[in-house]
Structure formats: structure tokens, C-alpha cells
Amino acid sequence: MDEKLSLQDWIGLAQERNMSFGDFCVEFQAQELEITKDELLQRMETMLKVMEESIEIGLSGIKSMGGLVGDNAKRMENYRNEHAGDSIVGSVMSKAIMISLAVGEANASMGRIVAAPTAGASGTLPAVLFSLAEARGIDLSALAKALVVSGAIGMIIASRATLSGAAGGCQAECGSAGAMAAGAAVELYGGSPAQVGQAVAMTLKNMLGLVCDPVAGLVEVPCVKRNAGATAVAMTAAEMALAGIESVIPVDEVIDAMSAVGNAMSCSLKETAQGGLAVSPTGLAWANKIFAR
Template sequence: MNKKLSLQEWIDDATEQQISFMDYCIKHQSSLVEKSPQELIEYMLSTLEVMEHSIEVGLSGVKSRGGLVGGDARKLYDYSSDSSKSIIGSAVGRAITIALAVGEANAAMGKIVAAPTAGASGVLPAVLFALGEAWNIERTELAKALVVAGAIGMVIASRASLSGAAGGCQAECGSAGAMAAGAAVVLNGGTPSQVGHAVAITLKNMLGLVCDPVAGLVEVPCVKRNAGAVAQAMVAAEIALAGITSVIPVDEVIDAMAAVGSAMSCSLRETSQGGLAVTPTALALAEKILKV
């Protein structure tokens, strides 16, 4: 049996070496994939290009194959263009707009980056690009933060799961949110310890989230859940950067997510046999879609 990865061990190593968690992850991941740091960053830059294109596709107002979603990202973009109307502020508003855009691009069979899954593909680009725009961050730094997010995802995959079928939406949108929260912390210059707390707080706040896609499609409630996960990620990052800590250590939180996923009924793990998927409206929509 392979030894589980430990985010806390990586955090402790980075702290002991007195380097940023971003630098630690780049060094660690470069060694793991047998690429130079520059080659790794260049790959992440190409990944960001795909993410950016998916945002553009979503904002164009594309409709999903199932017909359940489409055009909402554009609506939110137009609404939030008037900052006087915003309840949540420009950075978070921009982030949730991007999350909807990528989710809708995915539902329309557009090219996206599964980070960590297609169903949760809007979360990470939303946080990266929204903060990049708000803080005028160079693209190379966003690519480096993407390495950090990937490292966090590796640990979650090792200790729990990234699959909705295995652990519910907490394993998809929850993990994506945790990855994005860690990326946000490093972009803000946070400490390795703060990365761990942001990851832990995000997962704690999304613990137990079920996966219940209407008609078995990655449309409802999936796309809007991406926006919700973005908000959770940014909240957790803000809390951690303020010096507030998670009482439960990050590895233990990930393990708890694994346990909750295992205990979750199979009807709530991507089978469309429970939750929102079996509401009267959802069943009527499913019947209509599947007859077409």
C-alpha cells in the first residue's frame, strides 16, 4: 500500500527551509515529473491559456447540450459591470462570473482544464484570474500558483478522493475550492502554514456536500456550485491570511472528508438517485431531456 501524502509535512519542510510554499512546491513537483522548474512553469502557462479560452467561451453565452444552463455567466458579467450594485465586491464578483463561465463552457462540451475534475473546472481559474486582474499579477506568478494548487490536489487524491462518484461533490468542488484557496494564499504572499489553514477551512466548510446532478448531466446544480466553491475558497483564504487558524489540522480534515465520502449513500454520489436530482422538477426535466 502506498504511503499517503501529507500536506502538513510539506508545510513543515518549507517552513524549516525558510522558503515560500510556492518555491517548495515548484521544487518538489519539478523533481516528481522530472522537468526543470522552467519547463514546469511553461506547461502551467499553456494550461492557463486553455483556462482563459474556456472563460471566453462561457462569457459568449453558450448553451449546454442538455439545455439546463447557459447564458448565466454573461448575465452576471453585465450585472456586475455596475459596481454600485455589487453586494460582494469586484474581486469576488469577477471570480464567480468566471466560475459560471467555465462551468457553462464545460456543459456545452467546450475545452476546459479538469482541475481537479470537469465538474469543478470553474473554481481554480476563477480565483486565479480574478485575483490576477485585481492585483495586476504577472502570468508567470499565476502559473506558479497553479503548481501549488496541483500539489494540494495530489495530497487530497492520496488521502481521500477527487471523484464525485467516490466522495460526493465535497470531493470535486470541495477539493477544487481547497486548491484555489491555497493558490490565493501564496499569491498574497502568505506563509506555508497559512496555506494549510486555508485548505482546511475550505474543506471544513464544504464537508458533506453531495453530488446529485439532474438527469445525470454536469449542469444542475454543478455550474452554480462552482461559484459557491469559489466564494468558500476566497473566504477561507481571507480568514487564513488574517492569522486565523483551523483547530483541526489539514491532514485530519482531508481524512475526515474521506470518511464522510465513504459513509455517504451511493444515491448521493453522482448516481442522480438522491438529493436535488429526485425533486419533482428535476425528474420532469430528466424525462424531457432523455426522451429527446
């Protein structure tokens, strides 16, 4: 069995070398891939451009393949325009919600997206990155470095647990996406390596046990709106971490707990559409309607 990666170890190495976690991850990943740091960041910038394109697809009002979702990102955009300065959650979070819905709807309509870490959880990371970038005037190169950080976090979660909803429930998909986004947000705002780890831990702690119960087996309901929920959790965790709030349970142990919870979860709650919302009366009615086409 391969040795598990450790976020705590990576954070410790960054601290020992007096590096930001972003700089450490860029150097480490470039060496692993045997490319230059500039080449790595250029790859990240290409992915960011795909994310931007997927946002545009979602905001066009496109409908999903199953017909369960569509237009909600556009509705959110219209609401933001009509209620500028009058948002319950504030303009940055409101923008993040809109982006998460847009990318989720782009995915559900077979649009091109960046799996982050999966297609079903692809809306959370771009939502956090681009909403914060606009609010703070963050350039593409800084976003690229934050994307490397998010990828490193995803690698470690995959090593210690899973990124698959079929194996670990939606905690492994939207939960991991939220953790990746929270760590990236801390990096963008100049947080320490330790604060990156705290943000990851607090995000996953708040999403432990989240089931994967897609209606009709499609990555539409409740998946798209769960991306918005994961976005909110990620930004909350990042804010707490930057404030100096810490997780009592170390981050590696939180990831391990997520793995254990996923293993204990009934298979009916892991992407089989045999439990949860998928077998609600309305969920079953939609499934019958879709499969009768």
C-alpha cells in the same frame, strides 16, 4: 497500499528550508517529473491560457448539451457592467462568480477546459486565480507558480481521500477545487506555507458532506452554480488564513474526515442521480424531458 501524502509534512519541509510553499512545490514537482523548473512553469502557463479560452467560451452565451444551463455567465457580466460599484459582494468576488459560471458553462457545452481537479469542478480555480490577478496586477509567472501549489494540494487530497464525486460526493470535487483555489490564493498574496494549509483546512471544513446529485446525470445542475459557491468559500477561507485565523483541526485530519464522510455517504448521493436535487419533482421532469428527445 501506497503511503499517504501529507500536506502538513510538505508545509514543514518548506518552513525548514525557509521557502515559500510555491517555491517548494515548484522544486519538488520539477524533480518528480524530471524537468526543469522553467519547463514546469511553462506547462502551467499553457494550462492558464486554456483556462482563459474557456472563460471566453462561457461568456459567449453558449448553451449546454442538456439545455439546463447557459447564458448565466453572460448575465453576470452584463449585471457587473450595469452595476459597477454597486455589488453586494464587491467587484473582485463578482468577477470570480462570473468566471466560475463561464468555465462551468463551457464545460457543460463540451468546450475545452482544464479539469481542476475534475471537469465538473473546473470553474473554481480559474475564478479565484484570474479575479485576484486582475485585482492585484499579478503576472502570468506568479499565476503559474500558484497553479503548481493548487496541483500539489489536489495530489495530497487524492492520496488521502478522493477527487471523485462518484466516490466521495461533491465535497470531493467542488470541495477539493475550493481547497486548491484557497491555497493558491494564499500563495498569490504572499502568505506563509502554514497559512496555505489553514486555508485548505477551512475550505474543506465548510464543504464537508456536500452531495453529488446531478439532475438527469448531467454535469449541469447544480454543478455549475456550485462552482460559484466553492469560489466564495475558497476566497473566504484564504482571507481568514491571511488574517492569522487557524483551523482547530489540522489539515491532514480534515482531509481524512472528508474521506470518512464520503465513505459513509449513501451511493444515492454520489453521482448516481438517485437522490438529492436529481429526484426533486422538477429534477425528474427535466430528466424525463431530456431522455425523451
